[in-house]
Amino acid sequence: MAKKPSMGLKASRAIGNTLGHILLVIISVVWILPFIFIVLQSFRVENTAQVSYIIPQKWGFDNYIYLFSADCNFIQWYFNTFIVALVVAVLQTVMVLMMAYTLSRFRFKSRKTLMNIMLILGMFPGFLTMVVLYQVLKMMNLTQTNAIGGLILVYVASSGMGYYVCKGFFDTIPKSLDEAARVDGATRFQIFYKIIMPLAKPIIIYTVLTAFMGPWGDFIFARYIAFGEPSGYNVAVGLWSWLSQDQIAKHYTHFCSGGVLVAIPVITLFMFLQKYYVEGVTGGAVKG
Amino acid sequence: MATVKLTNVKKIYDGNVVAVHEFNLDIADKEFVVFVGPSGCGKSTTLRMVAGLEDISEGTVEIDGVVVNDLQPRDRGVSMVFQNYALYPHLTVYENMAFPLRLLKGDKKMSNDEIYERVTWAAKVLGITQYLTRKPKALSGGQRQRVAIGRAMVRDSKVFLMDEPLSNLDAKLRNQMRAEIILLRKKINTTFIYVTHDQTEAMTLGDRIVIMKDGFIMQVGTPTEVFDKPDNLFVAEFIGAPKMNTFKCNLVKDGDKYSVTPFGATIPVDGEKGELLAKKGIPSQEIILGVRPEHVAIAKQAGPGTIKTTILVNEMMGFEYHLHVLTEDETELIVRIPTLNLTEAERAELVTGKPLYITFEGKAMHFFDVNNETNLLYHKDAE
Numbered sequence: 001m002a003k004k005p006s007m008g009l010k011a012s013r014a015i016g017n018t019l020g021h022i023l024l025v026i027i028s029v030v031w032i033l034p035f036i037f038i039v040l041q042s043f044r045v046e047n048t049a050q051v052s053y054i055i056p057q058k059w060g061f062d063n064y065i066y067l068f069s070a071d072c073n074f075i076q077w078y079f080n081t082f083i084v085a086l087v088v089a090v091l092q093t094v095m096v097l098m099m100a101y102t103l104s105r106f107r108f109k110s111r112k113t114l115m116n117i118m119l120i121l122g123m124f125p126g127f128l129t130m131v132v133l134y135q136v137l138k139m140m141n142l143t144q145t146n147a148i149g150g151l152i153l154v155y156v157a158s159s160g161m162g163y164y165v166c167k168g169f170f171d172t173i174p175k176s177l178d179e180a181a182r183v184d185g186a187t188r189f190q191i192f193y194k195i196i197m198p199l200a201k202p203i204i205i206y207t208v209l210t211a212f213m214g215p216w217g218d219f220i221f222a223r224y225i226a227f228g229e230p231s232g233y234n235v236a237v238g239l240w241s242w243l244s245q246d247q248i249a250k251h252y253t254h255f256c257s258g259g260v261l262v263a264i265p266v267i268t269l270f271m272f273l274q275k276y277y278v279e280g281v282t283g284g285a286v287k288g
Numbered sequence: 289m290a291t292v293k294l295t296n297v298k299k300i301y302d303g304n305v306v307a308v309h310e311f312n313l314d315i316a317d318k319e320f321v322v323f324v325g326p327s328g329c330g331k332s333t334t335l336r337m338v339a340g341l342e343d344i345s346e347g348t349v350e351i352d353g354v355v356v357n358d359l360q361p362r363d364r365g366v367s368m369v370f371q372n373y374a375l376y377p378h379l380t381v382y383e384n385m386a387f388p389l390r391l392l393k394g395d396k397k398m399s400n401d402e403i404y405e406r407v408t409w410a411a412k413v414l415g416i417t418q419y420l421t422r423k424p425k426a427l428s429g430g431q432r433q434r435v436a437i438g439r440a441m442v443r444d445s446k447v448f449l450m451d452e453p454l455s456n457l458d459a460k461l462r463n464q465m466r467a468e469i470i471l472l473r474k475k476i477n478t479t480f481i482y483v484t485h486d487q488t489e490a491m492t493l494g495d496r497i498v499i500m501k502d503g504f505i506m507q508v509g510t511p512t513e514v515f516d517k518p519d520n521l522f523v524a525e526f527i528g529a530p531k532m533n534t535f536k537c538n539l540v541k542d543g544d545k546y547s548v549t550p551f552g553a554t555i556p557v558d559g560e561k562g563e564l565l566a567k568k569g570i571p572s573q574e575i576i577l578g579v580r581p582e583h584v585a586i587a588k589q590a591g592p593g594t595i596k597t598t599i600l601v602n603e604m605m606g607f608e609y610h611l612h613v614l615t616e617d618e619t620e621l622i623v624r625i626p627t628l629n630l631t632e633a634e635r636a637e638l639v640t641g642k643p644l645y646i647t648f649e650g651k652a653m654h655f656f657d658v659n660n661e662t663n664l665l666y667h668k669d670a671e
Contacts, residue, residue, distance in 0.1 A: 179341050180374035183449075184388035184439070185362040198378040 042257035049249040063257035073230050074258055077238035082265075084151050084234065085215040091152075092159035092211035093204065100166035101192055105178060118161045126158065127220045134224055147225045147232030154225070155215050162210070169203040170196065205276035209269060216266060235262050290365075290446035290479045291317050292338065296347035299333050299503075307333045309503045311347070320473055320480040322494035324487055325526070330503040332451055335483045339449050340364050351446055362391075364447075367440035371452040373432045375424040375439075382407055382420040385438045410438040413475055414468075430461045437469075441476060450482045454489065466492060487527050491515070499523050519668065521661035524578045524654055530610060532654070533621045534578045539565075539655060541572045548577055548653065551595045551615045558650040564665050565655070575664065576656040581610070581622040583652030587645040594645040597621065602638050613644055621646070 037054055042063055044056030067074040103115060133154055137143050142150030173196060181191045197204070215222075219236040226232035233241065239258045242251035270277065292315040299308040308330040315321050323331035336342040338349055340361035348355050356364045367388075375384050385407045389398050398406070411417045414434040424432055433453060440448060453469075454462045466489060473480060473493075484490055490497045491511045499506045499514060499522075506526075507519040518524035525531045537550040539557075544566045546557040557565060587594040597613035600620065604627075611623040623646055627635070638644075655664040 174372060174374065176370045176372055176374040177376060179339075179361075180368065180370055180439075181376075181387070182341065183339055183361045183366060183368045184443075185391040186387075187362075190391065195376055 038256045038259050041253055042260045044253050044256075048251060048253045050252045063253045064261075066254055067258055067261065072254075073233070073238060074235075074254075076231060077233050077235045078261070080148050080232070081216060081234040081236075081262075084148055084155070085212045087152050088155045088159075088215045089208050089212040091156045092162075092214075093207045095156065095159045096163050096166050096207050096211070097197075097200070097204065098192075099160040100163040100170050101196060103163060104167045104170035105175070118163075122161050127224075130221065130224055133221075134227075137225060143225050144227050144229035144232050147222070147227075147229070150225045151215065151218075151222060151234070154221060155218075159211065166200075166203050166207055169200060173199055202276045205273050209273060209277055212269070213266065216262075290352055291315060291350075292447055292479060292481065293350040293353075294334070294338070294347065295350070297334065297337060297344060297349060298346035299330065299337060299342065300345040307503050308337070311505060313498060313505070313508065315479060315481065318477055318479055320482065320493060320495045321498060322482045322484060322490040322496070323498045323500060324484055324490035325500035325506075326485060328502075329500040331483045331485075331498075331500050334500075335449055335451055335481055338364075338447070338481060339366055339368050365445050366447045366449055367443055367445035368449040368451065369433075369436045369440050369453045371455050373424070373436040373456070375432055375435055377424055379423070380420065381411075381416065381422055381424065381427070381435050381438075384424065384435055385410060385442055388439060388443050406442045407438075410441045413441070413472070414438050429457050430465060433457065433465060437472065441472075445478070447479045447481060448476070450480065452484055453482075454484070455486075462489075469493060487529065491527065497527075499526060501526075517663065517666040518578075518654065519663055519666060521576060521578070521656045524656070524663070528580055530581050530622045530624070532578045532580050533584070534576050534656070535619055535621075536574060536658065537577050539570070539573055539575045539577075541565075541570070546570075548575075550577055551617065551619070553593055553595045553647070555593045555647065556650060557653060561650045561653055561655075561665070568665065570655075570664055574658050576658055576661065578654035578656060579648045579652050581624040584621070584623045584646050584648050586623070586625060587647045590645050594647045597644050597646055599638060599640055599642050599644050601640065609638060611638060611644065613646065 040054055040056060043059050043061070044051075045060035045062045046056065046058040048063075066072055103111065134143065137150040137153070140150075140153075142153060177195055177199075178191050181195050182188075186194065215234070217236060218234065219240065222234040223237040223240070226234075226237055230238070230241070235258065239255050239262070241247065242255045242258075292313075294311050294313045297308060297311040298306065300306050311330075311334055313321070323334060325331050333342055337344050338351075340356065340359060344357050348357055350356065351364055351366070361368075376387065379387065386403050389403045389406060392398055407420070408417065411420055414437060416431060416434050416438065419427060419431060419435070424435065427435065433456075437453070450469075454465050457465060469482075470493060482489075482493055490499075494511060496508060496510055497514050498508050501522050507514055507523045509517070509519075514523055514527050518527065521534060525534060535550060537548050540547050540549060540554075546562050546565045547554050548557060549555075556562070590596065595615060597615050599611055600614050601612040603610040603612070606627070608627055609623075609625045611625060613621050613623055615621065623644075625638075630638075656662065657664055657667075
C-alpha cells in the first residue's frame with residue numbers, strides 16, 4: 001500500500017522527463033539544422049548554385065580550394081577580419097580592464113554622472129553614429145582601402161563603455177587586498193597587474209572573447225566603411241557580396257565553405273576557454 | 289626609534305560628516321597602544337589615517353618626527369594586519385609573505401636568499417613553516433591570520449598596525465592568538481597600534497588604551513587607570529564585563545563623612561574614596577553611582593546598608609554566577625558571585641524569584657556627575 005503513491009510519482013516524473021527531452025530534441029534540431037546544412041553544402045561540388053536538397057550528390061573540397069585560389073578575395077577578407085579582431089581584442093581588453101578597475105576602485109568627482117551617461121549612451125545602437133563616423137574617418141583617410149585602420153579606431157574608441165561586467169567582477173575582489181598591497185609597498189599599477197590581474201583571469205578571458213567576437217562578426221560598420229571597395233571588406237561583408245542576385249548562382253557553395261572557415265577560430269577559442277567564459281559571465285554577479 | 293604623534297587629527301567625510309574630532313595622541317617608541325570603542329567610534333578610521341589609507345582632513349600625523357600626511361602608505365614605514373586577513377589568494381603562503389620584500393627598491397632591495405631567510409624566520413616564529421607552499425584557501429582562519437601577521441613582520445617597519453585582527457576568529461582561537469600576540473610583541477619589539485572593539489583584548493594587550501566614542505577620545509590611560517579611574521560614565525560602562533552597574537542616588541555630606549543612598553539604603557563611603565571626596569570638598573548632590581558587578585557582595589541579612597532585590601536570572605558561568613537582580617523600583621543590576629565559596633544550600637537559594645540582599649563597600653564606588661557624566665574624583669578638568 002505504501003509503495004503505490006511513490007510508483008505514481010515515479011511514473012509521472014518519467015512522463016515529464018520524456019516530454020521534456022522530446023521538446024529539447026526538437027529545439028536542438030531546429031537550432032542545429034542550419035549549421036549542418038551549411039557544412040553539407042560546403043562540400044557539394046556538382047554545381048555552385050543554390051539547390052533545393054540538403055545532401056550533396058557529389059562530395060569534394062572544390063569550394064574550399066576556390067577560397068584559397070588567386071582569383072578569390074577570401075584570404076584578403078579573412079586576413080582583414082583577423083587583424084581587426086586581434087588588434088581590437090588586445091586594445092579593447094586593456095581599455096575595458098583599466099576603465100573597470102578605475103570605476104571600481106577610485107572615487108572621483110562626477111564618477112556616478114559619467115557612469116550614468118555611459119549607461120544611457122550605451123542604450124543607443126552603435127550604428128546611429130555611422131554617418132558621422134564615416135565623414136570623420138574619410139577626413140582621416142581611413143575608409144575604403146584603409147578600412148582596417150578605420151574599423152580598429154571605431155571599435156577601440158568606444159570600447160571603454162563596455163566595462164559593466166568587468167567592473168562587477170572587480171567589485172567582488174575585496175578592497176582590503178588593494179589596501180594591503182599599498183601598505184606592502186606596491187604602486188597602483190603594481191597592484192593592478194600583480195594582484196588584480198591574476199585574480200581576474202576569468203573576466204580577462206571573457207573580455208578578450210567578446211572583444212574578438214565583435215569585429216569578427218560585424219557587418220554594418222565594416223560594409224559602410226569599406227564602401228564598395230572589396231580590398232577593404234571583412235569576411236562578413238565579403239561573403240555577403242556573394243549572395244547578391246548576380247553572384248549567388250556562382251558563389252552559393254563558396255559562401256557556405258567560407259562560413260565554415262569563419263566559424264572555426266571562434267569555435268576553437270570557445271572550446272578551450274569555455275570554462276573561464278562561464279566563470280566570467282557569472283563571476284561578476286556572484287563572487288570573485 | 290619610532291614614535292607616532294597625532295596632532296588635532298580630524299576626519300571629515302563628504303564635507304560634513306565628522307568621523308574623528310581633534311584627535312591628539314603621543315605614542316612612545318615600542319609602546320603598544322590599543323584604540324577601543326563601539327562600532328562607528330572612529331578607531332579604524334584613525335588607524336587608517338596613520339597607515340595612509342584615508343586622507344587626513346585636518347591636523348598632522350608624524351612618524352618618527354616626520355609629518356606623513358602626504359606620504360603614500362609604502363613610504364610611511366608601516367605594516368598592517370587586516371581584519372579579513374587580506375591575503376593574496378593566488379599566491380602561496382611563502383609568496384604572500386615575500387610580497388612586500390620583493391617590492392623593495394634601491395638600497396633596500398633584497399636578494400632571493402635574503403627574502404628566503406626573512407620569510408622562513410617569520411614562519412618559524414609564527415609556527416607556519418609547514419604551510420609555506422599552500423595557498424591561503426587551504427588554511428584555517430587562525431593560520432591565515434598568522435600568515436597576515438607574518439607578511440607584516442618580514443619588513444623592518446617602524447609601526448605595526450593591526451585592525452581588529454582577531455575579530456574573525458572563534459572565541460577559543462581568539463584567546464590563543466591574543467596570548468600569541470603578547471609573545472610576538474616581545475619578539476619583534478616595535479611600536480604597535482591595535483584597533484579592537486573588544487575591551488578584553490584592549491585590557492590584556494595594551495600598554496595604554498585609547499577609548500573612543502563618536503569620534504572623540506573619551507580617555508587615554510593604562511588598563512589599570514581606565515578600569516579603576518574611569519574618566520567618565522562611558523568609559524566606566526565600556527571597560528569591564530559584565531558592564532558596571534550605574535544608577536542615580538544621592539551623595540550625602542555630613543561633616544567630613546560621606547554616604548550614598550541607593551534604593552533606600554544608606555551606605556557609608558569609607559576609606560580612600562571618602563577621604564578624596566572630603567579633600568575635594570564635594571557637596572551633597574544627586575549623582576550617578578557606579579559599582580562593578582564583581583564588587584557587589586551578598587549581604588547575609590537585611591540592614592540599613594543593604595539593598596533588597598529579587599533574582600531575575602541566574603547565569604551559571606562555571607566559576608561564577610552572573611545574577612541579574614531587580615531592585616524594588618525595577619532597576620536591573622548585575623552581581624558576580626564566585627561559585628567556589630558558596631555552600632550547596634546557598635547555591636540553591638540563587639534561583640529566579642528569590643529575594644537577595646546586596647551591598648558594596650566605599651572603595652568599590654565610582655561617582656559621576658549627573659549632568660556631564662564625568663567622574664567627580666578623577667575627571668581631568670576636576671583636578
